[in-house]
Amino acid sequence: MPEVVTLGETLAVLVATSPGPLRYSTHFELRTGGAESTFAVGIVRLGHSAGWISRLGDDEFGKLILAMMRGEGVDVSQVKLDSEAPTGVFFKERREGGESRNYYYRQNSAASKMKPEDIDPQYIYGAKYLHLTGITPALSPSCLATVERAMDIAKECGVLISFDPNLRLKLWKKERAIPVLLNLIRKADILFPGIEEAQILLGENEPEKIVERFLELGPGIVALKLGSKGALVANAHQEVYVPAFSVERVVDPFGAGDAFAAGLITGLLEGLSLEEAGRIANAMGALALGVTGNIEALPYRNELIAFMKGNSTIINR
Template sequence: MDVVTFGETMVLFTPDSTGLMRYANYFSRKFGGAESNFAIGLTRLGHQAGWISRVGDDEFGKAMVAFIGGEGVDVSQVKVDESAPTGIYFKELRRANDVRVYYYRKYSAASRMVPEDLDERYIAQAKYLHITGITPALSESCYETVMHGIEIAKKHGVKIVFDPNLRKKLWPEEKARKTLLEIASKADIVLPGIDEAEFMFGQVDLEQLGKRFLEHGASIVVLKVGAKGAYYFTGTESRLVPGFPVEQLVDPVGAGDGFASGFVSGLLDGLSLYDAVQRGNAVGAFATMVSGDVEGLPDRKELEAFLRFENKDVNR
């Protein structure tokens, strides 16, 4: 297994019309969750990824596991909770560049994850363990599960990739800040957005933010700065990797997960940090061009053709 991740995926309902959701009569059903988005992004690029979670003993849970497994992600570690439902959320497309998300996840099956849901042998055979800041916000038992996963990864030399994925609505800001910093201190690679980095450290200077994450414990930091691209920082260098222009932004939700999958794919393929970040930028751009969290994620042929064209254009 190349990568293992764990966290909540929910059923996603999107109105078939734009504008206020109160006027919508028809909805499309999809699935979305930061960790499964990431895992699907990796399998599309030819890597092995496993996703651990809990789903309800309901039709939504059955459909979700079938969908994610159908994308090539290993779902053998997913548990069915007979006393809690699968979470749902709605994505309201009010107008161009105005997408709003509403979650209905309290007391969901995934919020009841416990450390015993993690199989030590399963995580130990992976190259990377991917964690987001969403999971510890769901419940105290989810927080304990995250810390147990980190402990397992550390014990077996599995590198930890941490995407803060800040969700302020899920928990008090002070608790969020403390927990995200705690996890970042234990991670090998941290992938914050600029707003998340500023929230965590209370600073706005890019170089200083990169330095703070490194001092805090990470060996690689990739700071995402939107359309501009992403900066990477190590103990010896820092550099901006420009992003790719997107002519028509359809749906920005899931772009960060796409970036993470592209970046980790690059590491798995042995690319330089610059090229790995560039691959992350490219997959993130793909994700924004199609409605849905994973529907726009490219396969390897699409991605390589895109990068050849873009790099050729740059070098003219």
């Protein structure tokens, strides 16, 4: 059984090859995108095992994603192909300076039809960590029920739950998202909020106060992502600021938060301190900024070690 199990939607991503409004784009590159599957690939590239639970359309995009995840070494035995619903798609508009806009076509996708019955409890029982994000519960009521069921199974057998709120206001309204995400956060053991979404969820601005409030809700570890300022990682006994690694040029921020989470969970799997795990997380996030794409940007263990020792730079990858 995989050490880490995750659950969520992965989509086909069509990226415009030239910058400008999408309506003028005529050429696209086909990639894949999914927070949870990106996280899973990050875990595998750092030398651990990961499994992914999901649904895909029984179509060409679904078969592409399934083959890609299998080729990356992620266990896909719990991925179901749906002949009645399509694989989700989104188009990525490129702008000058590395900015982009995403246009999602995922309503009624195969993954949005995930239901609690899709989960084999034994698959989670064998893991050390279950990783979830706030994207999945935004897709549909049945997806929310599936996430809640996965958390309940993990709690039953002592599997630690890591949770990234990943607040996506394109998917649901803030008034609905906040209470749902806060309820899920209460069930998590490790939390990965970004500073901006934390401000929305809690109405707090100071990092120390944000971390304190999240710890009071229930998680045992909070890793607050602070962008160029690094991260504030804390538990009930200590609080440590972990400085960011220097990034000379941001090529694509897509998937950086998922890489960060994969780095921190890897550190915890290996028994490292909060500070050491935070350094791995920051390095993974920094490296993810230097390459276009999400899984394309994830480093292998030797690349990560070289970067952390200062023997390589992002711009040269």
